[in-house]
Amino acid sequence: xxxxxxxxxxxxxxxxxxxxxxxxxxxxxxSAIKPPGEIFEATFRLWxxxxxxxxxxxxxxxxxxxxxxxxxxxxVCGGILVVQLLVAIPCAYALAKLKFPGRPILxxxxxxxxxxxxxxxxxxxxxAFAELGILNTYLSMMxxxxxxxxxxxxxxxxxxxxxxxxxxxxxxxxVGEFEIVWRIVVPSAWPAIAAFSIFxxxxxxxxxxxxxxxxxxxxxxxxxLGMMYFADSELGSNYGALAAGATIITAPLVIAFLIARRHFxxxxxxxxxx
Amino acid sequence: MTTVAAQVTPLDAAPxxxxxxxxxxxxxxxxxxxxxxxxxxxxxxxxxxLAFLSFTNYELGALDFSFVGFKNFGAALQDPVIRxxxxxxxxYVAIVVPxxxxxxLLVAILIHxxxxxxxxxxxxxxxxxxxxxxxxxxxxxxxxxxxxxxINQALKGLGFAETAFLSEPRLVIPTLAAIGIWQLVGFNxxxxxxxxxxIPRDLYEAVDIDGASHPIDRFLxxxxxxxxxxxxxxxxxxxxxxxxxxDTVAVMTRGGPGGASEVLLYAIYLEGxxxxxxxxxxxxxxxxLAFTLVFSVLQTFILDRRVHY
Numbered sequence: 001x002x003x004x005x006x007x008x009x010x011x012x013x014x015x016x017x018x019x020x021x022x023x024x025x026x027x028x029x030x031s032a033i034k035p036p037g038e039i040f041e042a043t044f045r046l047w048x049x050x051x052x053x054x055x056x057x058x059x060x061x062x063x064x065x066x067x068x069x070x071x072x073x074x075x076v077c078g079g080i081l082v083v084q085l086l087v088a089i090p091c092a093y094a095l096a097k098l099k100f101p102g103r104p105i106l107x108x109x110x111x112x113x114x115x116x117x118x119x120x121x122x123x124x125x126x127x128a129f130a131e132l133g134i135l136n137t138y139l140s141m142m143x144x145x146x147x148x149x150x151x152x153x154x155x156x157x158x159x160x161x162x163x164x165x166x167x168x169x170x171x172x173x174x175v176g177e178f179e180i181v182w183r184i185v186v187p188s189a190w191p192a193i194a195a196f197s198i199f200x201x202x203x204x205x206x207x208x209x210x211x212x213x214x215x216x217x218x219x220x221x222x223x224x225l226g227m228m229y230f231a232d233s234e235l236g237s238n239y240g241a242l243a244a245g246a247t248i249i250t251a252p253l254v255i256a257f258l259i260a261r262r263h264f265x266x267x268x269x270x271x272x273x274x
Numbered sequence: 275m276t277t278v279a280a281q282v283t284p285l286d287a288a289p290x291x292x293x294x295x296x297x298x299x300x301x302x303x304x305x306x307x308x309x310x311x312x313x314x315x316x317x318x319x320x321x322x323x324l325a326f327l328s329f330t331n332y333e334l335g336a337l338d339f340s341f342v343g344f345k346n347f348g349a350a351l352q353d354p355v356i357r358x359x360x361x362x363x364x365x366y367v368a369i370v371v372p373x374x375x376x377x378x379l380l381v382a383i384l385i386h387x388x389x390x391x392x393x394x395x396x397x398x399x400x401x402x403x404x405x406x407x408x409x410x411x412x413x414x415x416x417x418x419x420x421x422x423x424x425i426n427q428a429l430k431g432l433g434f435a436e437t438a439f440l441s442e443p444r445l446v447i448p449t450l451a452a453i454g455i456w457q458l459v460g461f462n463x464x465x466x467x468x469x470x471x472x473i474p475r476d477l478y479e480a481v482d483i484d485g486a487s488h489p490i491d492r493f494l495x496x497x498x499x500x501x502x503x504x505x506x507x508x509x510x511x512x513x514x515x516x517x518x519x520x521d522t523v524a525v526m527t528r529g530g531p532g533g534a535s536e537v538l539l540y541a542i543y544l545e546g547x548x549x550x551x552x553x554x555x556x557x558x559x560x561x562x563l564a565f566t567l568v569f570s571v572l573q574t575f576i577l578d579r580r581v582h583y
Contacts (some may be wrong), residue, residue, distance in 0.1 A: 006439070010384050011391075012385070013380075013384060014381070014384055014385065014391075014395055015387075017377075017399070018395065018399070020456065021398050021399055021402060021456065021459070021460070022398060022401070023424075024410045024417060025401065025405070025410075026413055027369040027416065027417055028409075028410075031413075031416070038536065039416075040416075040419075040423075042427060044427070054529075064480060086308075087308045087309050088309060090304075090305035090306075090308070090309075091305055091306045091308070091309035091310075093305060093307070094301065094302040094303075094306045097300070098299075098301055098302035098305070099298050099302065100299045100300075100301075100302025100303050101299065102303070103302065103306075106306055106309075106310060109318070110313075111578070114570070114573075114574040114577070115567060115570035115571050115573075115574050116317060116321065116570070117562075117563070118567050119518065119562065120320075120321065120324065120540060120541070120559055120562070120563045121317055121321055121324065122320075122559075123320075123324060123327070123542075123546050123555055124311055124319070124320035124321075124323035124327070124556075125316065125320050126546070126547065127334060127552060128320075130334065130550075136348035138359055143316070145316075146312055146316065147309060147312035147313055147316050147317070149313070149317075152309060153577070158336075171297075177298075177301035177305075178301075181305070190330045197309070202404060206406050206407060208407070208408055208524065208525075209520055209521075209539075209543070212542070218475070220409040223408075223409075224406050224407070224521070225408075226408045227406065227412065228408055228525055231525065232406075236493050239323060239416065242412065243304060243413070244415060246410070246412055247409075249406050249408075249409045250406050250409045250410070253404045253405070253406065254401065254404050254405055256404075257400070257401070257404040258397065261393070261396075261397060263398065264400070264404070264491075265400065265464050268461065268464050268465075268466055268469040269465065269467075
């Protein structure tokens with residue numbers, strides 16, 4: 001009996017929390033299919049009396065280039081991730097397995113870099129980009145994040161435990177260091193690479209600060225920035241369309257999470273940092 | 275580098291050790307060079323420039339500037355907006371850190387014991403982490419609307435008075451903090467769940483034999499001490515995240531009402547990128563950096579000891 005009571009209590013707490021967690025999602029989804037008059041009715045209902053989803057999504061998509069925002073998000077996140085991996089993996093391998101002059105200094109700099117929040121260098125970077133005339137470009141949105149000291153740190157820890165004997169054997173077979181990295185060591189590091197990729201995409205897909213600073217052209221907006229423009233526009237008072245727009249902006253990453261749930265959670269655990 | 279390395283074959287008469295050392299040096303430097311160059315360009319040089327700027331009166335587009343010593347720092351100390359921003363940021367941090375850590379710890383412990391419903395709760399609590407905060411902030415804005423919002427309607431139904439969560443100066447930071455916690459709990463929960471599953475079962479059995487089978491005893495004697503390192507890490511990362519509050523302020527309140535939700539990063543954004551007071555914004559960034567640096571160093575220190583794959 002006492003077990004039953006405590007079980008009920010546990011679920012009551014968890015369900016109460018879950019309602020709070022889901023509240024804006026549920027509100028967003030139901031508002032996206034309601035006509036304007038029904039959204040703020042005194043009694044909340046999940047399903048509208050009059051289904052208005054087509055109209056809301058249509059006016060959201062025709063007023064703001066929402067699909068363009070998603071494409072921009074894809075381009076920016078993809079570009080950042082590819083360069084991050086290309087730069088960080090060889091560096092991490094060198095720090096883990098190769099003796100070269102300056103290695104201790106470089107590793108200290110990586111540790112120092114881990115301590116610097118991205119907002120700190122943003123002001124000088126903005127001035128430099130303004131002087132170079134590259135504000136309002138994809139490059140300016142991606143460039144500050146090309147180097148991920150965290151990726152270097154994470155991959156270095158991973159590579160360190162890779163057996164030296166295998167690397168030595170490959171060298172004796174005449175395999176070059178470049179191939180050792182990309183064809184022998186990297187395939188063994190997939191868990192770390194996948195984990196970091198998830199971390200990187202989530203962070204940059206949802207980042208508002210930097211795109212807000214360097215982008216003034218609506219066409220280049222990433223999903224969060226696009227959402228901000230969208231809410232500020234005249235559509236801001238068309239709540240159904242706004243909710244439909246928010247749904248479109250939020251959907252890709254949330255759906256990706258629901259599909260690849262295990263990888264997401266394992267990835268966040270492994271990278272364990274924000 | 276590849277070609278150099280490829281020449282090293284077992285057939286070489288010379289002992290490979292000496293040559294190997296050269297190969298490693300070349301390859302090492304070559305592999306590290308792109309990262310090092312980017313590190314200088316995107317981190318070290320900007321930080322040096324930041325420090326330099328803070329002692330000048332540079333404004334974007336100005337042809338000329340001069341050194342003003344500590345004038346910017348003095349101005350920041352006197353600036354009521356900056357004072358409010360710092361106080362508000364600290365208040366926000368003071369709510370989000372204990373809330374974000376303790377709630378996620380509680381949720382993690384409760385979820386950890388579930389068998390069939392565990393993954394369902396995991397998904398629900400983690401959902402806000404993956405969602406785009408700006409879109410969800412807009413929905414929170416509707417939900418919190420003083421007259422039409424669902425939350426106020428529910429409160430009214432329960433007999434409470436209408437509450438203007440976002441336009442009442444005393445409530446705006448706590449409200450933003452609640453949204454901050456909403457976004458953060460799932461992330462911290464996953465870290466705690468990982469920590470919980472690393473606790474060996476026999477520890478609990480040992481405590482049971484000692485006669486301390488009450489859940490609170492088990493928590494105090496096993497769970498809490500074993501979760502120490504995770505708790506420390508989660509607390510420190512939560513501190514850093516909380517200090518960076520920007521998105522919800524930028525989209526929901528813009529520092530209002532009457533400056534009640536001005537925060538440090540938003541002040542930097544306005545001074546630097548809206549008014550183009552570059553040198554002053556550089557000074558404020560150094561203040562922001564000073565606040566976060568302690569926790570960043572702590573985080574790196576813990577991370578270095580914790581990561582051992």
